[in-house]
Amino acid sequence: MKNVTGVIFxxxxxxxxxxxxxxxDLNMEKGNxxxxxxxxxxxxxxxxxxxxxxxxxxxNIDFIKDWKVIHEVKKSRKIEDxxxxxxxxxxxLLKEKGVDIEKGILDYPLLRRRNEIYLTEDDKYxxxxxxxxxxxxxxxxxxxxxxDAPICKKCAYYELCYI
Amino acid sequence: MGETFYxxxxxxxxxxxxxxxxxxxxxxxxxxxxxxxxxxxxFGELDMNTKLLNFTSQQNIIIHLFNYYGFYSGxxxxxETKISGYLLVNQVKHYENxxxxxxxxxxxxxxxxxxxxRNLRYYNGRxxxxxxxxxxxxxxxxxxxxxKDAEDINQLMxxxxxxxxxxxxxxxxxxxxxxxxxxxxxxxxxxxxxSLISFINSLVYTTVLSEIYKTQLNPTISYIHxxxxxxxxxxxxxxxxxxxxxGERMIFSLLNKNQITEDDFEINSNYLYLxxxxxxxxxxxxxxxxxxxxxxxDLNRTxxxxxxxxxxxxxxxxxxxxxxxxxxxxxxx
Numbered sequence: 001m002k003n004v005t006g007v008i009f010x011x012x013x014x015x016x017x018x019x020x021x022x023x024x025d026l027n028m029e030k031g032n033x034x035x036x037x038x039x040x041x042x043x044x045x046x047x048x049x050x051x052x053x054x055x056x057x058x059x060n061i062d063f064i065k066d067w068k069v070i071h072e073v074k075k076s077r078k079i080e081d082x083x084x085x086x087x088x089x090x091x092x093l094l095k096e097k098g099v100d101i102e103k104g105i106l107d108y109p110l111l112r113r114r115n116e117i118y119l120t121e122d123d124k125y126x127x128x129x130x131x132x133x134x135x136x137x138x139x140x141x142x143x144x145x146x147x148d149a150p151i152c153k154k155c156a157y158y159e160l161c162y163i
Numbered sequence: 164m165g166e167t168f169y170x171x172x173x174x175x176x177x178x179x180x181x182x183x184x185x186x187x188x189x190x191x192x193x194x195x196x197x198x199x200x201x202x203x204x205x206f207g208e209l210d211m212n213t214k215l216l217n218f219t220s221q222q223n224i225i226i227h228l229f230n231y232y233g234f235y236s237g238x239x240x241x242x243e244t245k246i247s248g249y250l251l252v253n254q255v256k257h258y259e260n261x262x263x264x265x266x267x268x269x270x271x272x273x274x275x276x277x278x279x280x281r282n283l284r285y286y287n288g289r290x291x292x293x294x295x296x297x298x299x300x301x302x303x304x305x306x307x308x309x310x311k312d313a314e315d316i317n318q319l320m321x322x323x324x325x326x327x328x329x330x331x332x333x334x335x336x337x338x339x340x341x342x343x344x345x346x347x348x349x350x351x352x353x354x355x356x357x358s359l360i361s362f363i364n365s366l367v368y369t370t371v372l373s374e375i376y377k378t379q380l381n382p383t384i385s386y387i388h389x390x391x392x393x394x395x396x397x398x399x400x401x402x403x404x405x406x407x408x409x410g411e412r413m414i415f416s417l418l419n420k421n422q423i424t425e426d427d428f429e430i431n432s433n434y435l436y437l438x439x440x441x442x443x444x445x446x447x448x449x450x451x452x453x454x455x456x457x458x459x460x461d462l463n464r465t466x467x468x469x470x471x472x473x474x475x476x477x478x479x480x481x482x483x484x485x486x487x488x489x490x491x492x493x494x495x496x
Contacts, residue, residue: 025247026379026480142486160477162462 004134006059009089012134013082018157019134020143032156038075045073045109055097061090068102070094075110079151084117085130091119092127165201167453169446171439176203176211178218185209197222202373205229206442225376227369233437235365240376247379253483254384261315267386267482267489268316271400272323274491276307278407279330281494286337286415294336299329320387338418355425355434356414359445362437363410364402366449371398371405374472380479401475404492409468413452417445457496 011019021027029035042051042062049063049071062073072087074080087104094101104117137144146152146161155161170176174187183195183203195203197218203226219226220241228236257263280303287296306326313319327347334344334356344356352358372395375382385396387403417423427441428434437445453469466474475492482489 024249024484025245026250026484027245030245031377142484159462159474160480163474163477163481 003056003058004089004131006061006086006090008134009130010082010086012130012137013085014079014151015147015149015155015157016137016144017146017161018155019137020140021157021160023138026160028156028160034075034154035156041075041109042073046071046107055093059090059093062107067099069105070101071105071107073107073109075108077108077111077113080106080115084115085127087117088119088123089127091117092124095119165199166196167202167204167450168195168200169204169206169443169450170209171206171443173208174210176205176209176215178215181218183215183218183224197224200224202227202369204369204446206233206439225373229365232435233362233442235369238369238372240372243376245377245379250379250480250483251381251384253485254381257483258384258386258390264386265313265316265319267479268319268400269310269313270489270491271387271403272319273307273310274493275403275407276303276310276323276326277491277493278404279303279326279411280307282407282411282415283330283333283337285412294333296333296336299333302329316387337415340418340421340424342418351433351435353433353435355423355428356418358428358434358437359414359417359423360410362442362445363414363449364406366446367402367406367410368398370409370453370469371402371472374469375401375476377473378476378480380476401472401479404475405468405472408494409449409452413445413448417448422448460495 008019008023011022046063049065051063053061053064055061061070063071065071070087070090072083072090074083083106087106091101091104101119104119106115106117108114152158152161170185172185172187174185176183176185178184181197183197183200184192185195186192200222201224203219203224205226206229216226216239219239223241223244225241226239228238230236257267280300283296283300283303286294287300288294303326306322306329310319310322313322331347332345335342338344338356340355342355344354347360348354348357349361352361372382375395375398380397382395382397384390385400388394388396388399390396422444423441425434427438427444429436429438454467456465456467457471458464459466459471459474462474471492478487478489478491481487
């Protein structure tokens with residue numbers, strides 16, 4: 001079973017097909033304009049913090065304050081649900097390792113907003129469930145069908161899916 | 164989409180801070196905006212060092228080198244970062260299994276020959292010459308039908324050779340300039356058209372390489388050509404499809420508009436050697452053509468000729484992942 005990275009967990013909420021491609025190392029993000037903008041936002045915000053903490057070579061946390069609050073930086077609130085779960089997943093993994101995380105914060109430097117996220121007991125159960133489902137998707141022989149949603153238009157995988 | 168630079172000057176190519184700079188012996192210099200550069204073609208004699216190569220590698224810039232005569236020497240390209248073991252295994256599987264291999268090879272050549280047919284159709288009755296290409300078009304169509312039944316790669320390539328022979332035999336009718344072109348001669352080319360084909364094919368080849376590089380496909384595993392020996396043979400496979408559209412249409416137009424004439428060649432070299440002026444004219448036109456756009460039917464987006472090559476890679480990826488059968492690109496306008 002392949003490690004479930006933060007990105008893969010995030011993709012579970014966006015598009016299962018993208019998840020499948022990504023897990024086969026068929027990633028399309030490089031060179032995509034929106035992705036590059038996201039990278040620039042990441043590089044140019046919160047410069048005073050210690051950033052990009054890699055844990056288990058598996059998840060890459062944007063930054064942590066005092067090992068109590070973890071932050072995830074996003075460009076827009078378009079797919080906030082997925083971002084919330086990505087943060088919860090990080091909190092879950094860190095808690096498993098005995099790091100007591102108080103809360104997570106979603107930062108939108110461009111919007112000058114932030115959103116606090118907490119992990120509940122129920123969430124842990126849900127996360128376990130999702131990990132199992134992700135594993136099933138990764139093991140599919142062919143990728144799941146195209147979702148044909150409005151978000152496809154801006155996705156880095158658009159051409160691969162619709163050609 | 165990044166930019167391409169073509170350098171004819173002699174001098175030095177160097178990294179200065181986070182820029183790539185060309186300086187000529189007389190002290191002029193130009194900044195190549197490394198952030199937005201994808202490829203650099205070098206036709207002149209340039210000095211460079213590892214600092215520059217390390218930097219271009221880091222910026223994912225490919226450098227294509229051409230020798231004094233304008234023949235392709237090779238490319239310096241950054242370490243592969245887009246690697247998918249999964250895809251490589253499937254690429255190999257489609258090579259090793261003969262049925263799977265011929266299916267792909269056929270589709271490449273059926274598309275290529277369709278595009279050749281379209282070129283003839285386009286020039287049929289044009290030029291005020293009233294040339295009649297119908298007969299050759301029919302011959303090509305019947306050879307294409309035979310192609311569908313070919314049982315092995317050699318047979319397939321034999322048919323494709325015949326198609327090209329018919330095609331080339333009509334170039335004297337398509338081209339308004341008086342050039343005696345009968346057949347394709349390589350190494351060395353023996354007349355203007357053969358030299359143009361050689362030069363322009365190598366451009367198409369490098370463009371395909373640059374596009375494959377941006378995907379997870381491995382450029383050495385191919386289906387029509389034998390894989391891997393000395394060349395990135397998958398580039399050759401894919402180039403077959405685009406040579407008629409990008410390369411050959413350009414040759415016809417360059418010659419018919421008298422943009423390229425005998426004056427662009429060293430006559431004493433038996434037309435082998437394109438002068439710098441000639442190469443420049445061709446590259447300018449080539450670059451323009453790569454940026455030409457069409458409205459893509461399936462994607463409902465405007466895409467450039469160059470980008471069509473990348474889309475071809477995506478279709479191949481989907482085919483060898485067994486998701487969707489590959490249909491080669493066929494000119495539809």
